[in-house]
Amino acid sequence: MAKIDIGPPDYKKFLPPVIKENYGKWLYHEHVKPGVLKHVGPDGELYSIRVGNPRLVSVDFIRDLCELADQYCDGYLRFTSRNNVEFLTPNVGNVDPLIEACNAKGLPVGGTGKSLSNIVHTQGWVHCHTPASDASGIVKAVMDDLYEYFGRDDLPAKLTVAMACCLNMCGACHCSDIAIVGVHRTPPQINHELIRKGTEIPSLVACCPTAAIRPDPKNKSVTVVDERCMYCGNCYTMSPGMAIMDAKNDGVAIMVGGKVSNARSAPSFSRMVIPFLPNNPPRWPEAVEAVRHIVEVWLAHAHESERVGEWIERVGWERFFELTGIPFTDKLIDDYIFSRETFRTTAAFKY
Amino acid sequence: MAEETKTPQLDDLEDGPWPSFVTEIKRAAEKNPMAGDLLGLLEKSYEDKIGHWKHGGIVGVKGYGGGVIGRYTDMPEEFPNVREFHTVRVAQPSGWFYTTDALRKICDIWEEHGSGLTNFHGSTGDVILLGTKTEELQPTFDSLSDAGFDLGGSGSDLRSPSCCVGPARCEYACFDTLDMCYDITNEFQDELHRPMWPYKFKIKMSGCANDCVAAVARADCSVIGTWRDSITIDQDEVKKYVDGGMDVQKLICDKCPTRCLSFDAKTSELSVDGDECSRCMHCVNYMHKAIRQGSEKGATILIGAKSTIVKSAFLSWVLVPFMKMEAPYTEFKELMGRIWEWWDENGKTRERLGELVYRVGMGEFLRAIDLPPVPQMVFRPRANPYVFWQKEEISD
Numbered sequence: 001m002a003k004i005d006i007g008p009p010d011y012k013k014f015l016p017p018v019i020k021e022n023y024g025k026w027l028y029h030e031h032v033k034p035g036v037l038k039h040v041g042p043d044g045e046l047y048s049i050r051v052g053n054p055r056l057v058s059v060d061f062i063r064d065l066c067e068l069a070d071q072y073c074d075g076y077l078r079f080t081s082r083n084n085v086e087f088l089t090p091n092v093g094n095v096d097p098l099i100e101a102c103n104a105k106g107l108p109v110g111g112t113g114k115s116l117s118n119i120v121h122t123q124g125w126v127h128c129h130t131p132a133s134d135a136s137g138i139v140k141a142v143m144d145d146l147y148e149y150f151g152r153d154d155l156p157a158k159l160t161v162a163m164a165c166c167l168n169m170c171g172a173c174h175c176s177d178i179a180i181v182g183v184h185r186t187p188p189q190i191n192h193e194l195i196r197k198g199t200e201i202p203s204l205v206a207c208c209p210t211a212a213i214r215p216d217p218k219n220k221s222v223t224v225v226d227e228r229c230m231y232c233g234n235c236y237t238m239s240p241g242m243a244i245m246d247a248k249n250d251g252v253a254i255m256v257g258g259k260v261s262n263a264r265s266a267p268s269f270s271r272m273v274i275p276f277l278p279n280n281p282p283r284w285p286e287a288v289e290a291v292r293h294i295v296e297v298w299l300a301h302a303h304e305s306e307r308v309g310e311w312i313e314r315v316g317w318e319r320f321f322e323l324t325g326i327p328f329t330d331k332l333i334d335d336y337i338f339s340r341e342t343f344r345t346t347a348a349f350k351y
Numbered sequence: 352m353a354e355e356t357k358t359p360q361l362d363d364l365e366d367g368p369w370p371s372f373v374t375e376i377k378r379a380a381e382k383n384p385m386a387g388d389l390l391g392l393l394e395k396s397y398e399d400k401i402g403h404w405k406h407g408g409i410v411g412v413k414g415y416g417g418g419v420i421g422r423y424t425d426m427p428e429e430f431p432n433v434r435e436f437h438t439v440r441v442a443q444p445s446g447w448f449y450t451t452d453a454l455r456k457i458c459d460i461w462e463e464h465g466s467g468l469t470n471f472h473g474s475t476g477d478v479i480l481l482g483t484k485t486e487e488l489q490p491t492f493d494s495l496s497d498a499g500f501d502l503g504g505s506g507s508d509l510r511s512p513s514c515c516v517g518p519a520r521c522e523y524a525c526f527d528t529l530d531m532c533y534d535i536t537n538e539f540q541d542e543l544h545r546p547m548w549p550y551k552f553k554i555k556m557s558g559c560a561n562d563c564v565a566a567v568a569r570a571d572c573s574v575i576g577t578w579r580d581s582i583t584i585d586q587d588e589v590k591k592y593v594d595g596g597m598d599v600q601k602l603i604c605d606k607c608p609t610r611c612l613s614f615d616a617k618t619s620e621l622s623v624d625g626d627e628c629s630r631c632m633h634c635v636n637y638m639h640k641a642i643r644q645g646s647e648k649g650a651t652i653l654i655g656a657k658s659t660i661v662k663s664a665f666l667s668w669v670l671v672p673f674m675k676m677e678a679p680y681t682e683f684k685e686l687m688g689r690i691w692e693w694w695d696e697n698g699k700t701r702e703r704l705g706e707l708v709y710r711v712g713m714g715e716f717l718r719a720i721d722l723p724p725v726p727q728m729v730f731r732p733r734a735n736p737y738v739f740w741q742k743e744e745i746s747d
Contacts, residue, residue, distance in 0.1 A: 002496035004414040005540040008511075009499050011445035011529050014453060015519060024518035024527065028640045039520055046520065056372040056481070058379040058386070059458035059467045066451035066458075077454075079447040079471050081515065081564045088520075106370055120474065125396035126372075126389070127422060127438065127481060129404040134396065136372045137364055144367030169658035170474050175568040175666070203700060209661045234661050238701075240406030247400040260568045262560035262575075263633040264606055267567045267666055281397040282360040305606055305637070338663050 016076035018044045018090040034153040035109035036095060047095050049087040050080070052108040052118050052143070052150055056126060056136050064105060072098040082117045082160070108150055114158055116149035116295075121163035122170045124182075130233050131165035132182030132250040133279050139163050141283040142180070142291050149295070156302035156311070160259075161291065167232050175258035177308040178291055179270040185249040187212075187229040192221040194241030207238045230336070251278045254290050257309030268309055273320070275331035290326075297324050316350050358390055360397040379467035385482055386466045388432035392424055410437050410485055412492040416545040418502030419488055435485050439465070440503035441478040441495060442511045442536065442543075445529035446519055447471075456498045464491040475553065476513030476564075477503035507701075508546035512536050514556040515563040523635065524558030525576030525648040526676035532556055534680055539687075548691070549698030549707075553656075559644075560632045566656070566667070571704045572687065573653040573667040574676070580645035581625025582634070588641035589621045603634050650676045652686070655705025665705040672727040689720040714739060 015023070022041030029039045037048040053061070065085055069077040072094040073087045080086060085107075087098055099109050111117045119142060122128065124135030142161065149155060162173030165182040173179035195201070204222060205213050212228035213235060221241075235242040254277065258270030273294075277286040294308070301323060302311040312320045321328045334342045361373045376393070379386035392403050408421025420438040427434040441457070457478065461467060465483035473479040483491060492502065503511035512535055515521070517528030535554065536543065542552075555566035558576040566573035593599060599621060604612045611627035612634060614620070621641070634642050652674055653667035674682060690704065693716070698707045708716045717724055718741075 001413070002493040004496070004501075005544060006496060006499070006501045007537040007540055008442035008501060008533065009444050009453065011448050011519075011533060014444055014448040014450050019519050024524070026518070026520065026522040028522060039522075048520065052370065053471075054370045054372040054375060055470050057375045057469060057471065059462050059469060060378050061375055062454055062458050062469065062471065066454050069451050075451040077449060077451070078516070079449075081447075081513075083470075083472065085471075108369065122474065125393055125402045127404065127436070128402060129406050129422070131402045134393075137397070140364050140367070140369055140371060140373075143369035147368045150369075164658075167659045169660070169664070172474060172565055172569040172658055174658055174664040175565060206699070207661070207701065232660060236406070237660075245401050250400070258568075260562045260565040262562065262567075262631045263636055264608055264631060267562070269664055269666070279400045281400065282363045304602060305633075336663060 014076070016046075016074060016088050016090070018046050019088070022046070031113045031153060032095075034115060034151050035099070035112055037112055044090055045092075047089050047092060049089075049095060049098055049102070049109060050111045051085045051087065051102050052111055053083065053085055054136065054140065055083045055118075055121070068098065068101055068105075072101070080118075082111070082120055084111050084118050108147070110151035110153070113153040114155045115151070115153040116146055116155070116159040116161065118150075119143060119161045119163055120173065120176075122165045124165040128165055128170075130168065130236055130244065132167075132184045132233075132245070133165050133252050134281065135163050135165045135182075137282055138180060138252070138284045138287055141285075141288050145288045145292055146295065155299065157305055157307045159295065159308070168237075174255070174269055175260045175267060176270055177256065177258065178294060179255040179258065180287055180291065181253045181255060183251060183253045183276060184231040184233055184244050184246060185251070185276065186231065186244075186246045187224050187226045188233075188235055188242035188244045189246075190222065190224060191241040191243065192219060195221045195239055197241075199239040199241055204235060204238045204242070207234050209234065247279075251276050252284070252287050253277070254287070254294070256294055257307075257312050259307050259309055261307075264305070265310055265313070270309075271317075272332055273324075273326055275329070294324060318350050358394040361390065361394050376468065382462065383465075383467045384432040385436065385484075386468055388430040389436070389466065389468070389482060392426060392430045392433055395426065395429075404436075408437075410488060412489050412502070414544075415492075415502055416547075417505040417508050418544065420505055422482070433482065436466070436482040437485065437488060438482065439480040439488065439491055439495075440473065440505055440511070441480060442501050442503040443472055443476050443478055443513070445514055445532040446516050447476075448519065453499075457495075457500065460491065460494040460498060464494065475503070475510050477511050502544065504543045504551070506546040507548045507550050508544070508552070509539050509542040509548075510551055510553045511543065512539075512554040512556070513564055515558050517556075517558045521558060522639065523561065523576075523632070523644065525578055525644065526556075526558060526650050527678075528556040528558045528574075528576070530678060531574070531676060531680055531683075534678060535684065535687075538680075538684060542691070548695055550701045550703050552691070552694075552704065554687075556650075560630060561636065567653060568656055568664075568666060569658065570656050570667065571654060572690070573656055574650045574683075575653065576676075577630050577649065577651050577673065578645035579647040579649070579673055582623055582628060582630075582645060583643045584621050584623060585641050585643070586620055589638065590619045592638050592641055593619045597638075599638075603637055606633055607631075608633070649673050652683070654690070655703075655708060657703045657705050661701075662706050662709065665703075665709070667705070669728045670722065672725060686720070686722075693719045712739065
């Protein structure tokens with residue numbers, strides 16, 4: 001029998017010699033050009049060439065990457081926390097030939113410094129059982145549309161876009177400059193037979209954050225108070241009898257202004273600015289247009305070093321809605337449990 | 352007239368400059384009928400605007416309670432090759448470093464046993480091997496184990512810890528994120544492979560406050576590198592930035608959240624009131640050749656982050672302002688032990704640590720895990736007088 005609990009492979013086996021020699025001793029780095037970082041240490045320098053990819057890839061794609069790494073990087077490469085590939089070489093002479101080879105294969109080079117990085121996203125219709133939207137398709141459409149910003153590093157600050165296909169937010173998009181989130185808009189359709197078959201009814205009732213689910217002992221099932229339901233889908237995770245997907249009413253919301261870095265201002269959540277856009281496959285034109293528009297307004301108005309949220313907090317959210325022309329509606333005023341901290345408790349504001 | 356294709360909507364997503372996942376599914380489909388049926392099923396979702404995967408499903412490999420996600424389509428007659436299409440999570444090496452030999456081993460195993468489709472990587476950090484039949488799960492695991500790989504977490508267990516690139520390639524790393532990630536992942540193999548808690552638990556390590564793995568947004572325990580003493584400034588290097596055209600007053604001093612930096616434009620001298628610095632990383636990011644972090648390095652431990660489901664998203668908050676982070680990480684591991692014991696005892700089903708602390712209060716939590724309250728834990732103290740006084744604090 002195969003060994004269990006061996007743990008992940010030891011990363012030290014996978015570090016290129018130049019990294020081993022400079023480990024923990026790096027002095028500084030430079031942004032050579034979009035997609036290329038140069039790190040300098042006491043024992044040499046390292047070039048990292050960052051390359052975008054669709055994340056959902058075949059093993060032959062990974063083998064293509066391996067071929068490039070063998071040819072230009074002595075067989076060493078890594079992936080970033082935003083699913084980019086980084087080719088690692090101490091040889092400056094390999095940088096441009098590697099970039100040409102990537103371009104020839106249709107692999108975009110960029111995503112470093114003040115640029116748009118790859119979109120972190122979830123599985124969507126490809127492999128998830130609770131999605132309100134696809135993920136890979138919208139991501140592809142948005143990246144096609146914003147392609148130039150992946151290869152440019154002269155934006156005011158870095159730009160992180162993320163996509164989650166439901167409120168579980170496996171992609172943790174809730175702290176992104178721009179987040180696209182799949183949303184349901186109708187209560188679960190109860191399948192009493194499936195609930196009777198194998199659902200723990202007390203757990204199902206308890207899981208509802210708004211107490212919209214009530215036990216129905218006569219029926220050995222549950223009922224839902226539709227007006228209390230906020231369509232989070234938590235109940236479906238507890239029971240297959242609480243299907244929440246709705247082809248006619250599911251779609252995506254747009255949230256903006258989050259960040260995780262502590263630089264200048266504290267980490268912050270993305271805030272909803274568009275409550276619903278329809279699922280319009282294959283290219284979700286409404287969502288793509290909305291994201292591009294917000295990016296363009298940010299580019300036109302932000303100061304140097306201002307992330308999307310920092311720019312909005314400086315000019316004020318009332319100004320954000322004016323500048324973007326995005327309508328402000330009752331849907332954007334929080335009415336869940338932490339709403340009060342978002343209400344404006346001052347008479348100082350702009351028009 | 353162009354030949355009619357079976358997947359016109361997905362075909363459209365092969366156009367455009369960004370590399371296409373549809374092209375990748377088609378590449379895998381040339382060798383594997385599972386990938387072919389995935390393409391057909393996905394096109395059906397694009398037509399119907401709805402997902403076609405059934406609810407959950409429990410599958411696994413011998414000796415493990417997690418690491419495999421069961422998945423079955425609701426259209427098995429039309430797409431029999433994805434009747435079962437389970438995901439295998441493979442624990443990633445620290446910092447996602449690979450040699451091509453290691454990657455090719457994974458590719459060969461997955462081509463033999465699965466759909467040939469992958470994610471490098473999933474959101475938590477594991478390698479995701481996307482889609483195989485139930486009967487292939489054990490052979491997949493056996494081959495992975497023989498090749499030196501192990502499964503990651505899933506369900507109500509410790510999820511695969513992940514870390515930033517750290518000292519391997521970053522001068523900002525205040526502790527060895529890669530070593531710590533590797534060390535604790537090995538230490539907590541049982542917690543990782545055998546779900547036994549109220550819900551999932553994530554640990555993420557970022558070497559500095561730039562937080563490149565988004566630990567503060569996603570991890571029940573976020574370990575973020577910092578330092579205790581003052582930044583240091585190299586005036587010669589400052590002058591080089593000034594000569595290069597940087598407006599140090601505007602871009603550095605005016606953006607400093609504590610206004611602890613002052614710049615003398617006449618002499619090009621930059622000075623810091625070190626005690627007032629909150630170590631946010633802005634000035635270091637912009638002038639890293641001139642401004643260095645202090646030398647007394649370690650990490651801040653924050654707890655509680657999670658995404659939106661159920662009680663809104665939480666960002667992690669400070670639990671231990673400063674902890675030395677050096678192998679064998681005993682202080683950290685003991686703290687995790689105390690936290691897990693309390694959470695296990697008190698948490699409801701599917702209640703993340705942050706939600707439990709929010710429900711019962713920080714005071715209760717701190718007393719249970721025996722940590723002192725300090726002002727760094729809060730932005731500001733409470734505005735109401737509703738204190739839960741302890742018995743021993745009240746006169747008889």
